[in-house]
Amino acid sequence: MLEQENKPPSLLQRPPTDDRNAWHAYWQKLGQSWRTEPEINVERQKYLAERLRIIPNIEQGRYPFKDIKLNRADIEWLLATHEEGRGPIDWSDERQRERLGLDLRGADLRRVDLNHLPLARVRAGLATREWWNATNQERIEAGAHLEDAILDWAHLEGAGFRWARLEGTQLFGAYLQEARLRGAMLSGAALVRARLEGASLCWAYLGGTTMPEKLAPANLRQVFLDTTTNLDGIILGDEQQGVISLADASWGNVNLAVVDWAPIKMLGDEREAHQQVWEDVATKEKRKRLVKFQQAVRANRQLAIALQAQGLNEEAARFAYRAQKLQRGVARRQGKYGQFLFLFFLDLLAGYGYKPRRSLLWYLVIIFGFAAAYFAFGHLPLLPDALVFSLTSFHGRGFFPGLGSETSLHNPLVVLAAFEAVVGLLIEISFIATFTQRFFGK
Numbered sequence: 001m002l003e004q005e006n007k008p009p010s011l012l013q014r015p016p017t018d019d020r021n022a023w024h025a026y027w028q029k030l031g032q033s034w035r036t037e038p039e040i041n042v043e044r045q046k047y048l049a050e051r052l053r054i055i056p057n058i059e060q061g062r063y064p065f066k067d068i069k070l071n072r073a074d075i076e077w078l079l080a081t082h083e084e085g086r087g088p089i090d091w092s093d094e095r096q097r098e099r100l101g102l103d104l105r106g107a108d109l110r111r112v113d114l115n116h117l118p119l120a121r122v123r124a125g126l127a128t129r130e131w132w133n134a135t136n137q138e139r140i141e142a143g144a145h146l147e148d149a150i151l152d153w154a155h156l157e158g159a160g161f162r163w164a165r166l167e168g169t170q171l172f173g174a175y176l177q178e179a180r181l182r183g184a185m186l187s188g189a190a191l192v193r194a195r196l197e198g199a200s201l202c203w204a205y206l207g208g209t210t211m212p213e214k215l216a217p218a219n220l221r222q223v224f225l226d227t228t229t230n231l232d233g234i235i236l237g238d239e240q241q242g243v244i245s246l247a248d249a250s251w252g253n254v255n256l257a258v259v260d261w262a263p264i265k266m267l268g269d270e271r272e273a274h275q276q277v278w279e280d281v282a283t284k285e286k287r288k289r290l291v292k293f294q295q296a297v298r299a300n301r302q303l304a305i306a307l308q309a310q311g312l313n314e315e316a317a318r319f320a321y322r323a324q325k326l327q328r329g330v331a332r333r334q335g336k337y338g339q340f341l342f343l344f345f346l347d348l349l350a351g352y353g354y355k356p357r358r359s360l361l362w363y364l365v366i367i368f369g370f371a372a373a374y375f376a377f378g379h380l381p382l383l384p385d386a387l388v389f390s391l392t393s394f395h396g397r398g399f400f401p402g403l404g405s406e407t408s409l410h411n412p413l414v415v416l417a418a419f420e421a422v423v424g425l426l427i428e429i430s431f432i433a434t435f436t437q438r439f440f441g442k
Contacts, residue, residue: 014039032080034088034118037073048074049081056103058126058134061141066106072113078102079118088118091157091175097121101159105142115152115170125162131182139163139183167215178228188215191223197252198228206244207237217242217268221299226252231259238263245269247299251306261307261315269299270326290333297326321354349430359431366427367391370420378413393417394424 012029015022018038027035040048051064079088082102089096101121124144126134134142143163152172159179166181168188176191178198186206206218217237225231231254237243245268273292300323307316328343346352350359371382371390380386393416 032076034116035076035080037071037076040073040077044074045077048078052078056105058130058138058142061106061138063105063107063142064103066141067108069108070104070112072117075102075109075112075114075117075119089120089158090118091120091155091177097158104144106144108145109149110145111148112146113150114154115150116154117151118155119151119159120155121158121160122156123160124164125160125180125184127160128180131162143184186218189218191218191220193222193224194220195224196229197224197226199225200230201234202230203233203235205235207235208242217244219245219268220249221245221269222248222250224250224252225254227254229254231255234259236264237268242271243268245272245299246303247295249299249302251302253309256307256310257312261312261318266322267296267299267303267319269296270322272296273326273329286333290330293326293330293333297323297330300326317354321352324352324354346430349427353436362427366420366423367394370394370416373416374413377416378411380413389413389417390420393420396421 012026015026015038020036020038023038024036027033051068054062054064056063079102082088083099089099089101091097099121101119101123103123105123105125107124124146125131126139126142130142131139140163143165144161145165146169147165148168148170149166150170151174152170153174154171155175156171156179157175157177159176161179161181161184163183164181164185166184166186166189169186169190171189171191171194173193173195174191175195176199177195179196180200181204182200182202184201184204186204187208189206206220208215208217229252236259243264243266247269269292273289273296300319304316304320304323307313307319324343325347328340328347331337331340331343343352348358349362350356367387367390370393371386374380374386374389375382378386378389380389
């Protein structure tokens with residue numbers, strides 16, 4: 001894909017103008033289909049070539065393109081002339097994986113469209129050994145500025161983005177296998193369908209921010225991870241700034257135990273579903289909100305399953321409970337009010353099996369509540385008669401000790417006892433159903 005044809009460029013007719021279509025055809029003939037821009041002029045080429053001769057110095061913060069504003073045409077020319085015309089790195093050729101990519105450390109690529117470019121092993125931050133020996137200031141200065149850049153479907157395999165500024169960057173479908181993103185700022189970045197197998201996201205920040213402007217947390221929906229993806233110390237966000245969205249992420253047995261899940265009270269998918277959009281009054285917009293709630297349900301359930309599979313039971317329980325609460329919202333928006341009320345009842349009763357203290361609380365409320373009713377209407381001594389009578393009515397299903405066969409069915413005590421028996425039966429059935437689902441997944 002990245003190899004150029006053997007036909008010398010001098011035999012091809014260069015487009016005489018900046019006609020983009022003509023240049024596109026020209027690049028196709030040269031075997032550089034990833035190029036879309038007219039070639040930069042000779043003066044610009046000389047300037048970039050001079051910059052390339054600068055010897056990097058980490059302590060002095062000196063790099064070839066430090067603080068230099070570059071555009072897509074610049075990057076295309078740099079790729080085509082990389083290593084004296086050898087061209088960009090073809091990651092599919094394992095023999096090329098030891099080559100060094102473009103040195104863009106400290107470069108200004110804000111809001112530049114770099115989609116589909118072959119940027120494998122690009123250097124947008126310090127290398128591993130350099131990073132460990134550098135100060136925090138030196139790490140910051142080496143990070144490239146890629147805020148709001150577009151890197152959709154770009155080949156970034158093995159790229160070095162340590163401490164790079166990637167806020168708001170579009171990385172839809174980007175190939176980030178074995179990329180190094182340690183400490184990278186990814187607030188608001190969209191990594192939907194990105195390939196992150198073998199990537200290192202240690203200490204990367206994916207939460208939202210309010211300075212200098214409001215940025216949503218990163219979006220990791222449908223990303224691909226595996227056991228080689230390193231999430232050690234990754235910051236997914238917090239309650240104030242928000243948390244990343246994770247619906248349909250392919251976890252691939254990545255180690256989730258290294259992630260601090262405690263600050264995460266709500267996934268970004270759920271936060272997005274709860275957001276009030278005042279202009280959403282049309283039917284199709286209501287349908288859109290329903291889809292958002294279904295997506296949030298899916299995100300929480302998928303994460304809960306992944307956490308459960310790794311023995312992280314407490315963390316899994318939190319997200320599974322949130323999935324159940326969101327499912328209640330789905331039922332209401334679908335007009336299934338019977339299901340909505342039943343799910344609401346199960347939540348109040350036992351938190352779908354994830355809040356056992358609620359069960360104990362309701363049990364005590366009912367036992368002591370009916371005991372007080374027997375004391376008031378049946379004139380039984382509160383202790384121990386009314387309390388024992390309440391316990392036997394709740395569990396005995398109509399066994400009324402001491403009343404005798406001559407007791408009238410119209411006796412208020414009998415009516416209350418029968419009602420308590422029905423309530424007790426419903427609660428016990430609900431207990432069994434919720435706890436079976438909670439502990440046995442059925």
